Amino acid sequence: MNDIAASPAPSAPPLRAWSGVPLLIAVLGALFLLHIAVGAKSLPIGTVVDALTAFDPAEFDHVIVMNLRLPRAVIAVVVGACLSVAGALMQGVTRNPLADPGLLGLTAGASFAVVMATALFGLTSMALIPWIAAAGALAAALVVYFIARWVPGGATPLSLTLAGAAISAFLAACISIAHLLSEDTFMNLRVWLTGSLAGRDITVLVYTGPWLAIAMLLSLALARQVTVLAMGDEVAQGLGVRTTSLKLQILVAVVVLTAGSVALAGPLGFIGLVIPHVVRLYVGADYRWIVPYSALAGAAYLLAVDIVARIAIPPQEISTGIITAMVGAPLFVHLVRRRSR
Amino acid sequence: MMKFATAALFALALATMPVAAQETRSFTDDDGRTVEIPAEPQRIASLHDLFFSVPLIELGVLPAGSHGRAAEDGSSFMRSSKMMTGVDFDTADIAFLGTGTEIDPETVAAIEPDLIILSTNQDPELFAHIAPTILLDFDRSDKFELYERLAEITGTQDRLALLEARYEQQIGQLRTLVDTGSTSVNVIAAVEGQIRSYRHFAALGRVLDDAGFAMPEAVEQVAYGQMSDHSPEMLPTMDADLVFVTYRAEMGETPQDAYDLLEATVPGYCAFLTACQNGRLIAIPRDETFVSSYGALGMLTYTLLALTTPPAGQ
Known part of the structure; x- marks a missing residue:
């Protein structure tokens, strides 16, 4: 099962890899502009430009662009990039093609912690939510890892996936129990738990942004060593990589990226699973390319998905997490079939 | 002495007469099921607080048990009931049956209901062996149609006419x-x-x-x-x-x-x-x-x- 992530196609030649970067940046930029140009209310492009260049808070159309669409687009970029990079790192370090923050329990851990803190203990401080999400994600990651290590055969990709699925199911059950115990309180978290970019508080980004930036830089810095680690611990150690220290650093990066994303948008699925696979088809097995490509492609993907979520059935909006699952699941099946040929 | 003993036995027999012996009538519920229900139900298990229990209480029929909500302090309450009627689990002899749509049939059986009222997102087969079970659709566009149905079920149309x-x-x-x-x-x-x-x-x-x-x-x-x-x-x-x-x-x-x-x-x-x-x-x-x-x-x-x-x- 681990062959897809461990032994993918050879790395793309540097020229090909470099050439894709400006194209991806251009696509990302175009989707970003499209995201703030379209929505439930149709706005002339001139109005959008006016809002961006000469914002008038008394004009509701300007408020739509600057206060509703722009923050949402920024959050989509950040969350899409972070989840994709987290998934790529996890797939590399565990040599497990199914690894992603959702399947290995991190998303469920972060969600569980935030739900308990906000719904049962009445926590409302935006400054604390990222920390609580991080604690939940870290705890879930450690529990999954120790369960996988504890079973015969150790922490293999299969045992990690099974332990992650079990912990995710367990935490989902705990959330359901808490829901039963405080049904009405959970009404306000119903949409957030499906993963949504609607109505997200941009101030959370103020608190999570610096940490996410550090984690993203750390991920880029570690990418070269992840390529070596993806070949196996023995090979990596033979090449002088201190695998335990490296895994710890990757764990910190993945936990921060996941927790920040959950704090911003709730548990969005499939992004961390699908995007690295798509990227690998183009750039091969070199994580020096997979990580930055995943960041750009993940951001573009979530922007595109959120555009669909906002305009598919106007004047209503669909929860973004529903669209990521609807698009991500069949896309992932297609990718698996394509790789297995 | 003999007359007194006979009267006491007769009264006891009346008091303990099984539910099945009550006068019944046919009622077609919102799922199209025709059910034999008591002509004057005395011990109703209401499986939704807001749409069933509160109207029943306003109609003068205290349910024997009701669905409710869990408060953060661990207590339970019927949504809106105390505000509208003064009646809640802590002010009246109404058993708390649970929250959500998945009410435990054993909890319902424990209150020995003579009629169970479910919403259409609940399974009547789970409760039908306990007592006559009917379904009412609380997703209907006019919630007050439920009121008419509940008055019909409990024989309280006169009370409803006064409220109206x-x-x-x-x-x-x-x-x-x-x-x-x-x-x-x-x-x-x-x-x-x-x-x-x-x-x-x-x-x-x-x-x-x-x-x-x-x-x-x-x-x-x-x-x-x-x-x-x-x-x-x-x-x-x-x-x-x-x-x-x-x-x-x-x-x-x-x-x-x-x-x-x-x-x-x-x-x-x-x-x-x-x-x-x-x-x-x-x-x-x-x-x-x-x-x-x-x-x-x-x-x-x-x-x-x-x-x-x-x-x-x-």
Whole structure:
């Protein structure tokens, strides 16, 4: 099962890899502009430009662009990039093609912690939510890892996936129990738990942004060593990589990226699973390319998905997490079939 | 002595007569099932608080047990019941049957009901062996149709007629004193980044409809008796002469919480709602507006009367 992530196609030649970067940046930029140009209310492009260049808070159309669409687009970029990079790192370090923050329990851990803190203990401080999400994600990651290590055969990709699925199911059950115990309180978290970019508080980004930036830089810095680690611990150690220290650093990066994303948008699925696979088809097995490509492609993907979520059935909006699952699941099946040929 | 013993035995036999021996009648429920139910049910298990238990209590029938909600302190309550009727688990002999839609049949069996009332998202097969079980659809557009069904089930149509007559007097007064047709009213709430609008939803919806108030064009697109979520970009289409925004008083929320949610959803919202600019954005508790209660109809009618009749000097 681990062959897809461990032994993918050879790395793309540097020229090909470099050439894709400006194209991806251009696509990302175009989707970003499209995201703030379209929505439930149709706005002339001139109005959008006016809002961006000469914002008038008394004009509701300007408020739509600057206060509703722009923050949402920024959050989509950040969350899409972070989840994709987290998934790529996890797939590399565990040599497990199914690894992603959702399947290995991190998303469920972060969600569980935030739900308990906000719904049962009445926590409302935006400054604390990222920390609580991080604690939940870290705890879930450690529990999954120790369960996988504890079973015969150790922490293999299969045992990690099974332990992650079990912990995710367990935490989902705990959330359901808490829901039963405080049904009405959970009404306000119903949409957030499906993963949504609607109505997200941009101030959370103020608190999570610096940490996410550090984690993203750390991920880029570690990418070269992840390529070596993806070949196996023995090979990596033979090449002088201190695998335990490296895994710890990757764990910190993945936990921060996941927790920040959950704090911003709730548990969005499939992004961390699908995007690295798509990227690998183009750039091969070199994580020096997979990580930055995943960041750009993940951001573009979530922007595109959120555009669909906002305009598919106007004047209503669909929860973004529903669209990521609807698009991500069949896309992932297609990718698996394509790789297995 | 012998006569007294015979009378006592007869009385005991009457008191312990099995449910099956009660006089029964046929009732066709909202799922099309025809069920033999007691002619005058005495021990009803109500599996929804807001839409079944509260109307039953207003009709003068105390259920033996009811679905309820779990409060954060671990206690249980029937939503809106104490506010509308004074009756709740801590003030009346009503057993708490559980929360949500998955009520444990054993808990229901323990109260020995002679009739069980379910909603259509619950499985009658789980309860039918305990007592006659009927389903009522609380998703129907007119929640007060449930009232008629419950009165029919419990034989309390006379009581319902009195409640209806009182309400007709109240709403008639509103129609007489206010030009409702030229006054638009809307009911909204900010929910998870969306603006939710309610069209003729539950108690407040019925009062607005019966009084003949106009509504914003965007809300006319919403199906009768339903709610609809709108993108915050459509906020100005929710504007009206009078806009109600709701909050959960039973959950400890205040009017400020409702305003804060609107602000978080659309920063600076007040500048884009003429109702808010004119001081006509009014926060009211959601529980009193959503409950199927004639008490609520009266309260809301007088609230609207106070808000839409001109004050002295105007």
